[in-house]
Amino acid sequence: MNLPKEWIEQPQHILIVDDEPLMRSSLRQLLEGAGRVVSECASGGEAIGILKSGEIDLVLLDINLPDISGLEVVEWIKMGKIPTSVIMVSANDCIDSAIRAMRGGAVEFVRKPTELEDIPYKVDNALHRRHLERSHFMIAARLEQSERLHRFLVEKAPDLIYTLDPNGCFTFTNERFQSLLGYSRDELKGRSYTSIVHEEDAHLATFAFVERRRDHRATTNLEIRLKCKVDPQRHLERQHVVAILSAIGIYETREKKRDLQSITYAGTYGVARDITERKIAEETISFQALHDQLTLLPNRTLFKDRLELAMAQARRSGKMAAVMFFDLDRFKRVNDTHGHAEGDELLKKVAQRLQRCLRATDTLARQGGDEFTLLLPDLVHPQDAAVIAEKIMEELKVPFPVAGQDFCAMASIGIAVFPGDGESADQLLKHADIAMYEVKGNGKNGYTFFTSDMNACYQERIGLENELRQAIRNSEFELHYQPQISVSGSRVVGLEALLRWRHPVHGLLNPTSFIDMAEESGFISEITDWVLAEVCSQLDRWRGTGLGDIRVSVNVSPKEFNQNNVVDRFSSHVARHNLPADVLEVEITENLPVDDVSGIIDKMRMLREKGIRISIDDFGTRYSSLNYLRRFPINTIKIDRSFVHDISEDKTSSPIIHAIIGIARGFGLNLVAEGVETSYQMRTLYQLGCDEMQGYFFSKPLPAAEIEKFLRESISRSSAGAVEGGLPYQNQRRCA
Structure with missing residues (x-):
């Protein structure tokens, strides 16, 4: 066999x-x-x-x-x-x-x-x-x-798996139905699929859930909402989930006489995957792209889109649309006095108040900083906008709580009306902005409509921009330097370069009067290049005269980091004078607005790789500090002068300073205190662990010739080892 x-x-x-x-x-x-x-x-x-x-x-x-x-x-x-x-x-x-x-x-x-x-x-x-x-x-x-394996995979699958009979009633559901929607297998067996479909999606489910096709035309990845079971014991946070559904028809083949076969529709097999979290993430990203993150109001992009739509509707209906440009007066005082965190809270409260004054069809948006824009569509008369403006002024009369105190907010509002004041969205916004500056120039706290006469003020501003352009060509800028002192070493370890404009009419101007205009007009990069060239040239001369290793920090506009060539530009100035790269330190403010965070970090990291140092100015004044230290390649942090100012003999030292010093130690960063004006402040900071300081107690900002003299005297004092009151630095004011 x-x-x-x-x-x-x-x-x-x-x-x-x-x-x-x-x-x-x-x-x-x-x-x-x-x-x-x-x-x-x-x-x-x-x-x-x-x-x-x-x-x-x-x-x-x-x-x-x-x-x-x-x-x-x-x-x-x-x-x-x-x-x-x-x-x-x-x-x-x-x-x-x-x-x-x-x-x-x-x-x-x-x-x-x-x-x-x-x-x-x-x-x-x-x-x-x-x-x-x-x-x-x-x-x-x-x-x-x-x-057993198949049963396990089906039952434990993260997706909803089901079969329906030809009438659309459930014949099988896996365990995921209960864990996700709250329905047990016994509850659903024999029930129609419509019992779990959101009412608004019933039309989508009509053919998808009871799909009969089984080829490429069968339902695939259809987005649909499914209802969760109402069960008080489950405490479900959501009433429905969003799922993507795929389904095919099930057919049975039966033998008939004379070797013939009969194919009969037996029901539907379907799989649904929960994408609720993904939908929430997508909606969040979409919302963030079109809304301000602080106030959750529409941002410039969404506002402009709605403005263009309102203008198109106004053309068809023959009505009007108005744009208000709103600026909160004296807001900078809140930031300077109480810090940016309190300023942010104030902005959110102002946004809430403004929304009370608007109609359902109106749009309130935040332009940035303390500036808001309002869109008032479907107006019959221009004075309808004045009614809204007066409501806003009246609403702002109620004080806002800021740092435990009442703050009376005031606003300057400029109004431009379509179609008389402009034929485009940009033109309307520009004219509303001009009208707002007209209010500011006339004492603030009011509103006005744009007129053609206001262009004169605008032209004046343009004239000032031209003067700024001329100042760049004529080299009307100069640098003053404020020393940064090592108390323990009794010597100058660094300088902060501070820009001044010697205006032919107005005299010596500090940056606060023209830097914003330089940023808006696009001159800031030219000014930055001039500053860097001057600093590096001066460092080269000082090193040639034996003044030793002195680093110089330069304040840089946040807009510089939007430039693709920022790394090459900065490093080229250092290389041109053959300087060690670490003698240059770039200062950024802590509220650096970064639209492209990863790109900014990459540029800073490349600067660090080339040896250029990075420091954070005004550290501790915003909630983002620790995030900066975690993500940005930082060398130095500077304690803001507002915290130093609070140090006095009749007050205990601020716990914020303790925290900042501890943070610097923990991250291994260099630390500099700004705004030191008294001996007590110097001693307190030194005892807390801060060795490097700057401020009027040591010296005011000085021109290059005077700072050179200061540096030589500092070297002499350091060599003599002068000591006063137990501290290595000779307590000597230089506020002449």
Whole structure:
């Protein structure tokens, strides 16, 4: 008989149990062959022992054994569910013995010696059946395991998996329905799919949930909202989830007469994935792109879009639309006195107040800083805008709480009306801005409509811009330097370069009077390049006269970091004079507005790699400080003068200063205190762990010639090692 190849390749274990040695030897000779292992024993007890200790595929068993009967061994095999086959080989002719053996589980009964020639054939058959039984068992086990795995994957899947009958009722739902939506399997079985679909999406679900197609036209990634079960015990935070649904039809094939087949629609199989968090993230990103992050009002982009829409509607309807440019007067005083955090809170409260004055169709937006714009569409008369402006002025009369005190806010409002004051959104905004500056020039706290006469003031501003352009060409700028002192070393370790404009009419101007205009008009990069060139040239001259290693810090406009060439521009000035890069330090304000955070960080990191130092000015005045230190490659932080000013003998030192000094130590940063004006402030800061300081106590900002004299005197004092009051620095004011 030809046995299966895979069966032959696996050894077959045969056990011969007979008390006659000659019979055992004869049977062995008959059965031995390739792929078989033949064992033998002479008693039933030995056979049971072998069957207990190892796997035997086939037992050739005699009935009459010296200890126990072969029939008892068969019964033991049956009772113990031993996985083996038995062929009885016996000289007993009793039919009862054969019947009892077959009932006990024997597969064959062979009489000896007459039927011994049939044994090889019957053994082959028995082993083949044994192999088939084993294969069937293994296939069944694999199928069961596969089914368990499939059931586990379906039940534990993160997606909603379901089947519907042809009527759209649930026949199966996995466990995710309960964990996500709150519905158990028993609750949904037999219910229509419409019971879990959001009412507003019912039209989308009509064909998607009960999809009949199963080709490329079948529903794929359809966005749909599913209702959560209302269950007080679950305390669900949301009433629905957003899911993307894919579904296909299920069909059954049935045999009909004459080899024909019938294909019948049996229902729908679908999978839905929860994308609620992704939708929230997308909506958040979309909201942030079009709204101010502080007040949550529309930003310039969204405001301009709505303004253009209002203008288009006004053209069709023949009505008007007005734009208000709103600026909060005296807001800078809040920032300077109480800090930017209180200023931010004030802006949010102002935004809330302004919204109370508006109609549902009006749009309030924040332009930036303390500037807001208002869009008033669908006006019949220009004076309708004046009504809103008066409501705003009246609303602002109620004081705002700022740092535990009442702050009376005032506003300057400029109004431009479409179509008379401009044909484009940009023109309307510009004219409203001009009108707002007209109010400011006339004492603030009021409103006015734009007129053509106001262009004269605008032209004056343009004239000042031209003067600034001329100042760049005529080199009307100059630098003053304020020393930064190491108290412990009794020496100057750095200078802060401060820009001045020697105006031919108005005299010496500090940057606050023209830097904003330079930024707005686009001159700031030219001014920065002039400052850097002058600083590096001066450093080169000082180093040539033996004034030693002095670093100079330069205040840089935030707009510089929007320039792609900022790194090359800054480093080129240092390289041109062959200076060590670390003698130049770039100061940024802590409220540096960064639209492209990663890009700004990359540029700063490249500056650091070239050796140029980075410092944060006015540190501690905004909530973003720690975020700056964590993300930006900083060398130095400067304690803001407002915190230093609070240090006096009748007050305890500010815990903020303690915190800033601790932060500097923790991050391994250099620390400089600004605005030191008294000996007590110097001593207190030094005792707290701040060694480097600047301020009028040491020296006011001085021109280059005078600061050079100061540097030489500082070197002399350091060499002499002068000490006063236990501190290494000689307490000597230089506020002349």
